[in-house]
Every structure is written in C-alpha cells, then in structure tokens.
Amino acid sequence: MREAIAAAAVGDEQYREDPTVNALQERAAALLGQERALFLPTATMANQIALRLHARPGDVLVAEELSHVLIYEFGGPAVHAGLITVGIRGERGRLTADQLEAVVGRSAYDVDQRATVLSVENTHNSAGGTIWPLDELDAVIAVAHAHGLGVHLDGARLVNAAVAQGVAVAEIGSRCDTVTLCLSKGLGCPLGAILAGPDDLMERAWREKHLFGGAMRQAGIVAAAGLYALDHHVERLADDHARARRLAGAWHAAGVPVDLEQVQTNFVQIDVAPLGLGRREAIDRLGAAGVGLSATIHETVIRAVTHLDIGDDDVERAIELVPRALGAGDRAGA
Ligand SMILES: Cc1ncc(COP(=O)(O)O)c(C=O)c1O
Numbered sequence: 520m521r522e523a524i525a526a527a528a529v530g531d532e533q534y535r536e537d538p539t540v541n542a543l544q545e546r547a548a549a550l551l552g553q554e555r556a557l558f559l560p561t562a563t564m565a566n567q568i569a570l571r572l573h574a575r576p577g578d579v580l581v582a583e584e585l586s587h588v589l590i591y592e593f594g595g596p597a598v599h600a601g602l603i604t605v606g607i608r609g610e611r612g613r614l615t616a617d618q619l620e621a622v623v624g625r626s627a628y629d630v631d632q633r634a635t636v637l638s639v640e641n642t643h644n645s646a647g648g649t650i651w652p653l654d655e656l657d658a659v660i661a662v663a664h665a666h667g668l669g670v671h672l673d674g675a676r677l678v679n680a681a682v683a684q685g686v687a688v689a690e691i692g693s694r695c696d697t698v699t700l701c702l703s704k705g706l707g708c709p710l711g712a713i714l715a716g717p718d719d720l721m722e723r724a725w726r727e728k729h730l731f732g733g734a735m736r737q738a739g740i741v742a743a744a745g746l747y748a749l750d751h752h753v754e755r756l757a758d759d760h761a762r763a764r765r766l767a768g769a770w771h772a773a774g775v776p777v778d779l780e781q782v783q784t785n786f787v788q789i790d791v792a793p794l795g796l797g798r799r800e801a802i803d804r805l806g807a808a809g810v811g812l813s814a815t816i817h818e819t820v821i822r823a824v825t826h827l828d829i830g831d832d833d834v835e836r837a838i839e840l841v842p843r844a845l846g847a848g849d850r851a852g853a
Contacts, residue, residue, distance in 0.1 A: 520707070520747045527743035532558075532735045539739030543746050544713075550749065551677070551700060552693025553715035557724050558742055559733050562675045562701035565714035566638070567595045568727040569697045572720045573636035573669035576601025581622055581668070582638040583609035585645040588673055590816060599731075603632060611781065612643025613651055616658040623666045637663040640673040641691065642680045645816050647778075648763075648786035650680045653691070660694055670694075675701035675712075679784040682756040696720070705756050705785055706748040707827045711741050752827060759785040762825040762834045773842035785825045792819035794845050801845060808844035810837050 530536035540558050548556035559565050566588050570580060580596050582589050584606030588596060596602040605622055607614040623634040639659065641651045663670050672695035674680070681688040692698045697716035702708040714724055728734050760783075767782040776790045789812070791801040798814050801821050805812050812821045823837070842848060 520744050520751075523743045523747040524740055527739045529737040529739035532738040533729075537737065537739040537742065539746065540742040543742040543749075546746060546749055547700065547713040548715050550688050550692070551674075551698045551713070551715040552687075552689030552691075553698060554718045555721035556713050556715035557721055557728060558738060558745070559712045559714055559728060560710060560735070561703075562673070562699050562712040563592050563595065564728075564731055564733050565699040565701075565712045566592065566671070566673055567599045568714055568724050568731065568733075569671045569699065569716075570596055570600040570602060570636060570638075571727055572697060572716070572723055573671060574600055574602055575635070577603070577632060578636070579603045579605055579632055579634040580636050580638060581605045581607065581619065581634050583607055583612055583614050583640060583643070585609070585612070585643075585816060586638060586640040586673065587644050587675065588638050588640070590645070602636075605634070609643075609646070611649040612640060612646030613649070613655055614639075614659065615655070616662045619659055619662045623662070623668060634666065634668055636671060637668045638671045638673055639695070640675075642676040642683075642784050644675070647781040647788040647822070648676065648679065648784040649781060650683055650783050651691075653684070653686070653694075656691070656694060669696045671696065672698045674698050676704055676784065678753055679705050679756050679760070682753065683760055683784050702745045702748055705752070705759060705826060706745075707752045708744040708748050709741060711745050713745075755827065756785070759825040759827070759829075762829060762831070763787050763823075766823060766825070766834055766837060769838040770841060770847075773838075774847040775842050775845060776847075787823040787825075788815060788817075788820050789823070789841075789845075790817075790820050791845065794847060796845065804844045805841060808840045810840050810844065812841075 544556045580602040700713040702711040
C-alpha cells in the first residue's frame with residue numbers, strides 16, 4: 520500500500536482532475552451498486568453530507584438508537600442538517616419494520632414534522648459488528664420508501680457484512696438510496712471514505728463536499744491506498760472474522776463473558792460486569808498485560824477488534840493473556 524501511495528498519479532481533485540481519485544470513485548460506485556461515488560476524508564463527513572441530501576431543516580431522522588450517526592457524530596444531524604432525531608431501540612443493531620411503521624406512520628397531517636430519512640448501520644458498531652439479514656433490511660426499506668423516506672446505509676464496515684454473508688457488496692448497497700463506506704477501518708487505508716448514490720444526488724453531494732471543506736487537492740495520494748485496499752484487502756476480511764470467532768470461542772471456554780452469537784464479523788465484545796470489573800479497570804489490566812482492547816458505549820463492555828495487523832500468533836497470545844488478566848479462570852465453563 521505504501522508503494523501504491525508513492526507511485527500514485529495525481530491532479531487537482533477540486534477540479535475533478537485527479538486520475539487516481541476518479542478511478543477510485545468509479546470503482547467504488549460499481550462495488551456499492553450505485554451510479555456514482557464521491558471520495559471524502561471520513562465516513563462521518565459522508566454520513567453528514569448524506570443527511571443533507573435526504574432532508575431539510577426541521578425534518579426527522581430515524582435511526583437505531585445506538586447508531587454511530589446518533590451517538591458519535593457530535594450532534595451533526597442537528598448542526599449540519601437541522602434535523603430532529605428519533606432513535607429506535609434495536610435488537611443487535613437492527614430495528615424492525617413494525618417499529619419503523621409505528622414511528623413514521625403516526626403523522627396524521629402533511630404539516631406535521633415529517634420523517635424524511637432513515638439511516639441503517641451495517642455492520643453495527645455498538646451492537647458488536649452485527650449484520651443485517653437481507654430480508655429484514657428489505658422489510659425496513661419497504662416501510663421507509665412507502666412513507667417517502669430516503670434510506671441511507673451507514674456501511675462504514677459494509678464490506679465486512681458482505682464478506683460474512685457471502686454476497687456481493689453491491690447486493691446490499693444497491694438496496695439503499697445512499698451508502699457510506701469507510702476505507703480506513705477493516706480495509707486498512709490511512710484515511711478516506713466513500714459516499715455513493717444516484718447521479719443527481721451525487722452532483723449535489725459534490726457541492727456539499729466543498730461546503731464541508733472536504734474538497735482536497737492532490738488526494739490521489741490517499742485514493743491510491745483505497746484502490747490498493749479494494750484489490751488486496753477485501754477477501755482477507757474473512758480471516759479477520761475467523762480470528763474473531765477463534766478468540767471468542769476460546770475466551771468463552773476460559774470463562775470470559777462473551778456472547779458468541781454476537782460475534783458475526785471482526786469484533787469481540789466482553790461484558791466485564793460478571794467479573795466484578797469496570798470498563799476502565801479491565802482495559803487498564805489488559806494494557807498492563809500487553810493486550811489492547813477498547814471501550815464501547817456500554818458501561819461494562821469492552822471490545823477486541825481483529826484487523827490486518829493482527830495475525831494468528833497475536834490471537835493465540837490474547838487467548839492466553841486475556842482470561843488471566845481479567846481473572847476469568849473461576850468462571851471457566853460457565
Ligand atoms: C458505523 C460507523 N459509521 C461512521 C464512522 C465514522 O468513521 P470516520 O472515523 O471515518 O469518520 C464510524 C467510526 O467508527 C462507524 O463505526
């Protein structure tokens with residue numbers, strides 16, 4: 520990837536003249552099953568621009584209550600798009616068609632504040648990297664479209680979902696009106712994200728990209744990493760998923776509180792409450808043992824992530840070190 524970055528052909532991206540950015544955008548549009556794609560610095564910017572495409576100030580954004588766009592984007596939906604947000608409590612990051620109907624179907628008059636955009640997250644970060652089954656996604660999208668809502672897919676980790684489900688990324692992406700993809704997560708780029716959608720919306724998105732200060736200059740330097748990742752880092756996500764399953768299974772057997780059904784992609788969440796620990800204490804103990812896990816939004820839950828810098832040896836070491844550091848031995852077999 521570093522060599523691809525060094526060798527990148529570049530131009531002025533603000534004038535749409537960077538050949539590497541243009542190539543990545545074309546490639547990403549096809550990957551995501553959309554007409555056009557826009558290269559952006561971050562997935563947060565992609566989500567925020569998408570909201571402005573689907574809604575006007577005073578409209579309502581509906582999303583699962585722990586979705587990234589609601590809890591981690593610093594109030595962006597209100598700040599950038601002037602939106603009212605309605606969070607729906609989901610199950611493993613998914614809301615149901617009935618739950619959505621109950622929220623968007625209740626406005627009796629055209630003059631009421633109207634829900635105009637639904638954002639779904641796949642895989643779902645705070646739910647532990649969980650995936651949307653396609654039939655459930657279809658059911659929710661059908662309700663959204665029946666009520667005139669645009670559907671945005673926060674697919675920051677969409678490629679993980681597609682690889683885990685054994686379907687083409689486009690098969691999921693094409694179901695939604697706009698799609699965010701992050702290049703700097705499992706795909707392993709230093710930075711970069713994609714927003715994709717139909718031609719007309721993406722032309723508007725181009726203007727929004729300038730407004731957000733996200734129109735860059737010789738951005739081919741980083742777009743080259745994106746092209747490299749799409750060539751080399753897609754199929755290997757299955758290895759990350761297998762390593763996460765190996766970690767989860769071994770930790771569970773050693774008494775570490777892991778919900779095995781939740782481990783669907785590259786995250787393993789551990790609830791440290793049954794071990795009598797707090798989130799911070801657990802992370803500190805693990806850090807002292809040489810294993811880096813991170814906090815989640817949940818008070819007693821910490822998270823391990825497998826990615827291209829984590830190999831089988833690292834996994835085996837973590838299997839050995841983590842139960843001991845968390846004092847999980849007494850619960851083995853629980
Ligand atoms: C689901 C989801 N969407 C969007 C983002 C934002 O990504 P970025 O850091 O590129 O802004 C994240 C980051 O963790 C995420 O998990």
